Amino acid sequence: MHDPTDKFQGEISPGAMRVAKAVSFVTQPTILSIPTFILLCLSIQNTMDCLMTMAVCLVTAVVLPIINVHYYSVKFNNDDGDIYRREDRFMPLLIGTVCYAVGVVALWLIDAPWLITVLMICYALCTFSIMLISTRWKISIHATGIMGPSIALGIAYPPYGFLYMLLLPAIAICRYYQKKHTPAQIVGGALFGGILTTLVFLLML
Numbered sequence: 001m002h003d004p005t006d007k008f009q010g011e012i013s014p015g016a017m018r019v020a021k022a023v024s025f026v027t028q029p030t031i032l033s034i035p036t037f038i039l040l041c042l043s044i045q046n047t048m049d050c051l052m053t054m055a056v057c058l059v060t061a062v063v064l065p066i067i068n069v070h071y072y073s074v075k076f077n078n079d080d081g082d083i084y085r086r087e088d089r090f091m092p093l094l095i096g097t098v099c100y101a102v103g104v105v106a107l108w109l110i111d112a113p114w115l116i117t118v119l120m121i122c123y124a125l126c127t128f129s130i131m132l133i134s135t136r137w138k139i140s141i142h143a144t145g146i147m148g149p150s151i152a153l154g155i156a157y158p159p160y161g162f163l164y165m166l167l168l169p170a171i172a173i174c175r176y177y178q179k180k181h182t183p184a185q186i187v188g189g190a191l192f193g194g195i196l197t198t199l200v201f202l203l204m205l
């Protein structure tokens with residue numbers, strides 16, 4: 001890497017590329033949110049409340065966003081599940097913001113634990129902010145998406161929850177070698193996600 005604003009210029013082996021694609025897939029923000037919300041919901045003692053809260057989280061933060069991204073990925077002829085072009089991101093990110101906003105309202109209506117609701121607020125705010133940023137710059141959503149869950153788990157299960165953040169180097173390397181992002185876009189995504197999420201938690205918890 002000679003310039004942090006340049007994409008990877010070299011080549012990696014087919015096997016390494018398969019690993020990079022697999023890591024990128026399992027570290028999508030929607031996928032990373034699954035164990036996060038499940039672990040947070042398991043702290044709810046009442047079984048019915050736990051299941052109801054978990055259902056709201058998984059539908060609004062996982063199922064609907066995955067359908068949304070898949071639809072636009074196919075629409076824009078992306079063959080790897082990503083939405084590659086920055087210019088194509090606006091509508092899927094807007095719809096994603098709406099999904100998370102619906103999740104916030106639903107969690108509030110069922111009186112879910114405040115930590116879970118605040119995390120959903122973080123997802124809505126981060127997605128909306130990335131939508132605006134993407135009109136000018138292709139910030140890394142993968143890097144942003146690891147920060148919120150890591151901070152939420154760290155608050156709920158200190159200090160071990162913060163270990164989730166150890167996935168960030170693998171995410172950064174794989175996205176860089178796939179030529180999806182420059183180092184600056186990856187670092188920018190991580191810093192943005194960490195700062196915004198921390199501010200939201202500090203203000204709302």
